[in-house]
Structure formats: C-alpha cells, structure tokens
Amino acid sequence: MNKNILKLIMVFFAIVAFNACSEDDEIQFTAQTPPDQISFTNDFLGEYLLSEQTAQNNAERFTWESPDFGIPTPITYQLDGSADFEFTAPELLAETSNLQASITVAQLLSLAEAAGLDNDEATENPDTGDLYFRVRALIGSENAENSPETLSEVTTLTVTLIATGGPEPLPVFPNLYFVGNATAADWNNDNNNFPLVRDPENENVFTYTGKFLGGDTNEFKLIENRGAWQPQWGLQDGSFETSEDLGGDPGPFQITDGEGYYTLEVDTENKISSLVAFDEASSEAYASIGIIGFGTTGSDEGWSQDINMTQSTFDPHVWYISEIELFDGEVKFRAEDDWDVANWGSNTEFSGFGSLGGPNIPSSAGTYEVWFNDLTGNYMLISLQ
Known part of the structure; x- marks a missing residue:
C-alpha cells in the first residue's frame, strides 16, 4: 500500500515538473513603444x-526611418495631413509598409481648402498659409486597438495657391541623371550629367541606351538632381535601391563586360533594374542633328530652319541643347537639315520614344534643356523654370 502511495506522489511531482518546464519553454515577446x-x-x-x-x-515625397519596437515585427505607417496644428480633423494621405510616401498637389489643394485658402482675388481669404503633417508607426498590419505605436513631431509646409488668369505652370516631373567614371560626367554630380529618358506613360520608369566605359573600376550611380548627391540610386546586394530607404549610399552599377553600348532600364517605384548589351555597330552616324518646328519660333518660320544641337564628345549618338526657349506648338528632330535623311517624332510632350518619320512632338512655352538620342529616337525636354 505504502509503495503505491509513493508511486502516486512521484507521478504527481513529475507532471508538475513537466508543466513547469513546458511553461518555461514558451518564449513571449512584449512589444514596447x-x-x-x-x-x-x-x-x-x-x-x-x-x-x-x-x-x-507629385508635390513631395516624405521619407522616415524605421523605429525600433524591440521585437521583429511588420510595421504600418500612416501619413496624416491637417489644416491646423492640433490635427482637429486629420486627413489620412497614405498608408504603407514602406519608409516613404508621396503626396500629390491635389492632396495639398484639399488641405489648403480646409485651411481656408484660395486664389480668388474677389475674396479676402489668404492665398498663402501653413499645412501640417505627421507620420505614425504602428505594430503589425491589422492596426489593432491598443497596439504600440510612435508618432512623429508635426512638420509644417507653407503653400501658395497660384492666382488664376496667369500662364499655366509647367508640370514638374522626376528625373534621373548618370554619375560615375563609366559615364561622361565622371564622379562629378554637376557636369552636364546625361539624363535617362522618362517613360511618358509612367513617371517612375526610366531608360537609356548609350556608351559606357568598362572595366573592374568603371562604375556609375543615378542621382535625382544635378549638383546634389542625395537622393541617389544604385545596387545594394543586387537590388535597385535608393539612399533615402537605406539610410546610406547604395553601391554602384558596374560595367564588368567591357566598354561598349548598353541599355539601362529602371523602375523607382518597384525597385527593378536591368542592364543589357546593345549592338550599335550597324547604327547610322550623323554629321548634325537639330530641333525644328513651329515651337522653336512661335510661327511657321520655325519649320524652315533647324536649331543645331551639340554632339556629345563622349557618345556621338547623344545630342543636347543646354538652354532653348520654346513656344506653344510642335517640334521634331531632324538630321543634317534634310527631311529625306532622317527625322524623328512622337505624340508625347516633355519626354518620349521618337520614331523615324513619327508625329510632331507637342511643345509648351518655356525654357528647356533638350536631349536626343539618335540610336533610339528617345528625347527629353527638361523645363528650366
């Protein structure tokens, strides 16, 4: 009998000990603000x-650093805008898992209206004022109540509504430029750096076909503004990345297959890039290329005389004009002052993929920097306003 009681006691303690060990083995994470x-x-x-x-x-792209909640977890970011500093009626402008979000002019106009701003000269409302912005970081992707979160300080942006009745401002587009010793500019960020051509249907997609210097030490990156190293784009562990997301500079592209012609395509939204060889051997070589059309003079006289472009000494297929005044109208690119030699055009303004004998290119009044590539017919008209 005593032996049976002793066995029961031993089993009881074994079960208690097993449960205690099991509870100790369950690791629980507690997220902290x-x-x-x-x-x-x-x-x-x-x-x-x-x-x-x-x-x-796009009016602005907000960027921020990832906060540390003390545990590995997905984070949801909410970008808020407000007509007042207290965020009495905040407007959710973007919700994302990325460390950036862009807002449009339309979103700013909506906030400006809520702030009582307008550009109507018949009213006494101001046309200039302040709008307020903050970003919130929340644990997880479901936005559960009582989830740990952190909130930024309020940032103030001053906006001015342009009065109606004046000339329409030209649209502002993103641009990308080459920098690096595989390119014409070398490692100088303000040296007439070649631009990539922006896809007229998608302002986040860019392409360029041209000459690159090759070798183990010949590299390049992309910058968004000449004269500024940030933001810059490059490769990080094989992925196309920006310094604004990395918190530091990405690595460069390398031309490992030797000097020659290549086509680079990048997508800044989806962070995709490709660099492939291009066969330039059978391409035509032109003595001169000019821009021609009503848009060069504001009259039909513009169709009678080319404005010659400068040929790049680095790549003879790249042509540019550093500054030219254009008028409302149409233009084309023409080789050697002769329609029968070659001419290129397309139906998209500011940037496009021209084709031989293509349609006239729409032009708006303004001062521009113009680039043309006779290998592809691609062109860029970059507003200098």
Whole structure:
C-alpha cells in the first residue's frame, strides 16, 4: 500500500515538473513603444506652389526611418495631413509598409481648402498659409486597438495657391541623371550629367541606351538632381535601391563586360533594374542633328530652319541643347537639315520614344534643356523654370 502511495506522489511531482518546464519553454515577446519618436528624414521646400493645372503631379515625397519596437515585427505607417496644428480633423494621405510616401498637389489643394485658402482675388481669404503633417508607426498590419505605436513631431509646409488668369505652370516631373567614371560626367554630380529618358506613360520608369566605359573600376550611380548627391540610386546586394530607404549610399552599377553600348532600364517605384548589351555597330552616324518646328519660333518660320544641337564628345549618338526657349506648338528632330535623311517624332510632350518619320512632338512655352538620342529616337525636354 505504502509503495503505491509513493508511486502516486512521484507521478504527481513529475507532471508538475513537466508543466513547469513546458511553461518555461514558451518564449513571449512584449512589444514596447520606442523611446524615440519617429521623424521625417527628407528636406522640405521653403514654399510649395499649387494650381489645379498641376493637381496630378507629385508635390513631395516624405521619407522616415524605421523605429525600433524591440521585437521583429511588420510595421504600418500612416501619413496624416491637417489644416491646423492640433490635427482637429486629420486627413489620412497614405498608408504603407514602406519608409516613404508621396503626396500629390491635389492632396495639398484639399488641405489648403480646409485651411481656408484660395486664389480668388474677389475674396479676402489668404492665398498663402501653413499645412501640417505627421507620420505614425504602428505594430503589425491589422492596426489593432491598443497596439504600440510612435508618432512623429508635426512638420509644417507653407503653400501658395497660384492666382488664376496667369500662364499655366509647367508640370514638374522626376528625373534621373548618370554619375560615375563609366559615364561622361565622371564622379562629378554637376557636369552636364546625361539624363535617362522618362517613360511618358509612367513617371517612375526610366531608360537609356548609350556608351559606357568598362572595366573592374568603371562604375556609375543615378542621382535625382544635378549638383546634389542625395537622393541617389544604385545596387545594394543586387537590388535597385535608393539612399533615402537605406539610410546610406547604395553601391554602384558596374560595367564588368567591357566598354561598349548598353541599355539601362529602371523602375523607382518597384525597385527593378536591368542592364543589357546593345549592338550599335550597324547604327547610322550623323554629321548634325537639330530641333525644328513651329515651337522653336512661335510661327511657321520655325519649320524652315533647324536649331543645331551639340554632339556629345563622349557618345556621338547623344545630342543636347543646354538652354532653348520654346513656344506653344510642335517640334521634331531632324538630321543634317534634310527631311529625306532622317527625322524623328512622337505624340508625347516633355519626354518620349521618337520614331523615324513619327508625329510632331507637342511643345509648351518655356525654357528647356533638350536631349536626343539618335540610336533610339528617345528625347527629353527638361523645363528650366
């Protein structure tokens, strides 16, 4: 009998000990609110000019660093805008898992209206004022109540609504330029750096076909603005990345297959890039290429005389004009002052993929930097306003 009781006691203690060990083996993570607030990392303009004509354009791209909640977890970011500093009626501008979000002119116009701003001279409402922005970081992707979160300080942007009745402002587009010793500019970020051609149907997609220097030490990156190293784009562990997301500079592209012609395509939204060889051997060589058309003079006289472009000494298939005044109208690119030699055009303004004998290119009044590539017919008209 005593032996049976002893066995029962031993079994009881074994079960208790097993449960205690099992409970100890269950590791529980507790997320904590970060001690430091999340903060914006991009620079802001002193003033943002807004108009209905540019409503669909991107006005600003907000960037921030990832906060540390103390555990590995997905984070959802919410970018809020407000007409007042207290965020009495905040407007959710973007929700994303990325460390950046772009807002459009239309979103700023909506906030400006809520702030009582307008550009109507018949009213006493101001046309200039401040709008307010913050970013919130929340644990997970379901936005559960009582989830740990951190909130940035409020950032103020000054906006001005352009008065109606004046000339329509030209749209503002993103650009990408080459820098690096595989390119014409070398490692100088303000040396007439060649631009990539922006897809007229998708402002996040760019392409370029041309000459690159090759070798183990010949490299290049992409910058968004000449004269500024940030933001810059390159390769990081084989992926196309930007310094604004990495928090540091990405690595360069390398031309490992030797000097020659290549086609580069990049997508800044989906972070995709490709670099493939291009056979230039059978391409035509031209003594001169000019821009011609009503848009060069504002009259039909523009169709009678080319404005010659400068041929690149680095790549003879690349042509440019550093500054030219254009008028409302149409233009084309023409080789050697002769329609029968070659001419290129397309139906998209500011950038496009021209074809031989293609349609006239629409032009709007303004001062531009113009680039043309006779290998592809691609062109860029970059506003200098």
